[in-house]
Amino acid sequence: MEVTVGTAALALALLLLPVLYERSGSFRFFCKMGFYNGWILLLALVAIPLCALRGRDVENMKIIRGLMQHVKHLYGIRMVVRGAQHFPPRQPYVVVSNHQSSLDLLGMMEVLPDRCVPIAKRELLYMGAVGVACWLGGIIFIDRKRTHDAISVMAEAAHTMLSQDVRVWVFPEGTRNHSGSMLPFKRGAFHLAVQAQVPVVPIVISSYQHFYSKRERRFTAGQCVIQVLPPLPTRGLGPADVPALTERVRAAMLEAFEALSAELRPTAPPPAPQ
Numbered sequence: 001m002e003v004t005v006g007t008a009a010l011a012l013a014l015l016l017l018p019v020l021y022e023r024s025g026s027f028r029f030f031c032k033m034g035f036y037n038g039w040i041l042l043l044a045l046v047a048i049p050l051c052a053l054r055g056r057d058v059e060n061m062k063i064i065r066g067l068m069q070h071v072k073h074l075y076g077i078r079m080v081v082r083g084a085q086h087f088p089p090r091q092p093y094v095v096v097s098n099h100q101s102s103l104d105l106l107g108m109m110e111v112l113p114d115r116c117v118p119i120a121k122r123e124l125l126y127m128g129a130v131g132v133a134c135w136l137g138g139i140i141f142i143d144r145k146r147t148h149d150a151i152s153v154m155a156e157a158a159h160t161m162l163s164q165d166v167r168v169w170v171f172p173e174g175t176r177n178h179s180g181s182m183l184p185f186k187r188g189a190f191h192l193a194v195q196a197q198v199p200v201v202p203i204v205i206s207s208y209q210h211f212y213s214k215r216e217r218r219f220t221a222g223q224c225v226i227q228v229l230p231p232l233p234t235r236g237l238g239p240a241d242v243p244a245l246t247e248r249v250r251a252a253m254l255e256a257f258e259a260l261s262a263e264l265r266p267t268a269p270p271p272a273p274q
């Protein structure tokens with residue numbers, strides 16, 4: 001009898017799920033985000049044995065990139081890349097981009113250059129299969145709570161970039177930011193570029209506001225523009241030039257971000273006929 005009641009309750013709940021999904025925006029949002037994380041976890045499980053053949057190697061980022069590129073289609077997100085010609089050919093550089101949400105992974109995987117690894121918070125290492133896949137991909141982990149250690153990891157990265165022909169991707173805001181603008185930039189990425197004497201390539205990911213908002217629990221289909229800006233050289237610059245370089249890059253990125261936000265903002269619906 002108990003089994004029958006339990007089974008009936010489960011069947012009723014399952015039947016109600018599509019209704020709830022249809023009627024509740026919040027429920028839809030949590031389902032979509034849950035699926036996003038779960039799917040990435042599953043993809044990481046696929047990536048691990050493929051990447052393990054090489055061991056920890058930046059070439060594995062090609063496998064991770066390849067496995068991730070279809071995810072945008074699952075969510076109806078159209079990615080438009082502009083300025084890809086600005087990526088310097090055949091040389092290391094530091095990519096800096098704005099960081100709004102974990103959805104940035106989709107934009108990143110759309111344009112991630114070959115032999116390019118992100119710098120990530122070390123907490124990512126402990127995300128089960130995702131952490132293992134990231135480690136195998138050669139992702140550089142830093143402990144944000146230990147500035148001194150983070151700086152020495154980045155100094156080591158400057159050396160690796162040159163000795164192993166590696167590009168590095170940094171989110172200079174240092175954390176996700178949903179404010180609709182950009183946080184002040186931390187200087188690590190720019191010290192890295194100056195130490196290695198390589199260009200900085202700024203990338204702006206347009207605002208998600210018109211199709212995704214964590215606060216409003218809204219996640220629909222939409223368009224995202226990824227704009228690669230002209231690289232800034234650092235040859236001849238020293239540590240004293242880092243603050244000005246940081247501000248120059250942030251100003252250029254903020255200008256591009258605001259222009260994209262204005263361009264992509266949905267126009268108000270026409271007034272209803274009187």
Ligand SMILES: CCCCCCCCCCCCCCC(=O)SCCNC(=O)CCNC(=O)[C@H](O)C(C)(C)COP(=O)(O)OP(=O)(O)OC[C@H]1O[C@@H](n2cnc3c(N)ncnc32)[C@H](O)[C@@H]1OP(=O)(O)O
Nearest residue numbers: 043044047067120121133147150154174186187188189191
């Ligand atoms: C198939 C599917 C599998 C799934 C795979 C999924 C893969 C996806 C992976 C994507 C990962 C994306 C993850 C994104 C993140 O984790 S973002 C968070 C981590 N990133 C950052 O924090 C980067 C930016 N941070 C910095 O650059 C910071 O500066 C940092 C080095 C971390 C230090 O920060 P903090 O402690 O806050 O100190 P300050 O920034 O205030 O710096 C203190 C002074 O030190 C100077 N400084 C900084 N860096 C250096 C350096 N390298 N060399 C010398 N000096 C440095 C800095 O200028 C400050 O001094 P002044 O105030 O300027 O005098």
Ligand SMILES: CCCCCCCC/C=C\CCCCCCCC(=O)OC[C@@H](O)COP(=O)(O)O
Nearest residue numbers: 037038040041101102126127128130174175176
């Ligand atoms: C055994 C433990 C199992 C744990 C399982 C966890 C499952 C998680 C599964 C998938 C996670 C997919 C998202 C991957 C990475 C997203 C990168 C990202 O956006 O990191 C945030 C970081 O930039 C800044 O962090 P904060 O904004 O400072 O916070």
